[in-house]
Amino acid sequence: MAKKLSTEMVELLGNYGHIGFTFVAAIFIGLGGGIYLDEHFFDGKTSPWFTFIGLAFGIGAGFKSLFDILRTPAAKPKDEDAEG
Amino acid sequence: MEHPILFISLILEKLGLPIPHGPIGNTFLEKLCEPYMTYTWFVMIFLVVVGKLTLSNIEMIPGKGQNFWELLVGGMYDFFNDNMGTELTEKLFPMISTFALYIAVGNLIGLIPGFMSPTSSINTTLALTIIVWVTHHIIGLRAHGIGYIKHFLGPIPVLIPLMLPIELISNIARLLSLSIRLFGNIMAKETLLGILFMLAGAYFAPLPIMLLGVLVSLVQAMVFVLLTVVYFGQAQEHAH
Numbered sequence: 001m002a003k004k005l006s007t008e009m010v011e012l013l014g015n016y017g018h019i020g021f022t023f024v025a026a027i028f029i030g031l032g033g034g035i036y037l038d039e040h041f042f043d044g045k046t047s048p049w050f051t052f053i054g055l056a057f058g059i060g061a062g063f064k065s066l067f068d069i070l071r072t073p074a075a076k077p078k079d080e081d082a083e084g
Numbered sequence: 085m086e087h088p089i090l091f092i093s094l095i096l097e098k099l100g101l102p103i104p105h106g107p108i109g110n111t112f113l114e115k116l117c118e119p120y121m122t123y124t125w126f127v128m129i130f131l132v133v134v135g136k137l138t139l140s141n142i143e144m145i146p147g148k149g150q151n152f153w154e155l156l157v158g159g160m161y162d163f164f165n166d167n168m169g170t171e172l173t174e175k176l177f178p179m180i181s182t183f184a185l186y187i188a189v190g191n192l193i194g195l196i197p198g199f200m201s202p203t204s205s206i207n208t209t210l211a212l213t214i215i216v217w218v219t220h221h222i223i224g225l226r227a228h229g230i231g232y233i234k235h236f237l238g239p240i241p242v243l244i245p246l247m248l249p250i251e252l253i254s255n256i257a258r259l260l261s262l263s264i265r266l267f268g269n270i271m272a273k274e275t276l277l278g279i280l281f282m283l284a285g286a287y288f289a290p291l292p293i294m295l296l297g298v299l300v301s302l303v304q305a306m307v308f309v310l311l312t313v314v315y316f317g318q319a320q321e322h323a324h
Contacts, residue, residue, distance in 0.1 A: 010302070010303060013305050013307070014101075014303065014307045014308075017303065018265055018311065021167055021261045021265045022258075024221070025258075025261035028260070029253050029260060030253045057250055058253055060250045060253075061249075061250045061251075061253035062257075063250070064254050082139055
């Protein structure tokens with residue numbers, strides 16, 4: 001019983017422990033891409049527009065990965081129930 | 085902060101090899117003698133030697149060593165099988181299970197004084213992550229051909245201009261989050277242990293952190309492997 005509980009705990013940590021980091025990483029990738037487009041690709045002519053667009057897309061991507069994380073493990077227990 | 089005592093570095097220094105004093109060496113030999121490289125080799129040698137010792141004569145009725153490996157490898161096989169299908173598991177089991185063993189042993193070795201986790205360097209974790217990231221795209225391209233791009237277009241054609249950048253960003257974010265999570269957790273553990281040893285090592289202050297370190301090491305190895313398996317499975321299956 002205790003073993004089952006601890007495996008479940010580790011699995012939960014594995015599934016949901018990376019939510020924060022994935023969210024932040026997506027925002028930073030979006031923001032970094034926007035800043036790169038502004039400063040290096042268009043030589044600062046379009047500043048700050050692509051930075052904000054990139055930030056918006058980054059936040060969108062963060063929420064999208066959040067929903068992915070929430071959706072993916074929810075499908076698994078049903079399959080296990082169907083088998084067993 | 086005081087430099088931690090790493091016994092492989094000490095041995096190499098006695099042998100006359102250059103040990104870099106900064107975070108990264110200048111010459112090729114200095115780069116090879118950095119702690120994370122030498123401890124990576126140590127973990128590799130450890131795994132090979134332990135495997136050789138315990139599995140040199142495989143029997144029908146397993147002994148202690150063989151029993152342990154059968155349990156571990158069998159458990160991992162079942163886990164991969166459940167999460168990404170038999171076909172992918174047959175192909176990629178050696179790679180992912182090697183990653184799992186290497187990361188787990190590499191994380192745990194840092195708890196022993198005089199050793200360092202090779203995974204507490206961003207170079208190691210980024211290398212592992214790039215391998216995983218490239219592999220999951222190769223799996224997707226082989227499974228779907230050019231139709232793999234549908235994975236990045238979202239469910240509705242009207243939303244393609246919105247969904248394409250979002251999907252691309254969240255895909256590249258995998259590269260960042262997978263590497264920095266492992267690196268950050270393990271480096272935090274190492275640094276905390278080092279500071280506590282320096283401040284109050286005589287009063288067993290690092291003990292509770294060592295206990296947590298065991299948990300963090302195993303959970304981070306588990307998270308890395310779980311995410312690898314999930315990414316491979318997602319690349320294989322049909323889009324939405």
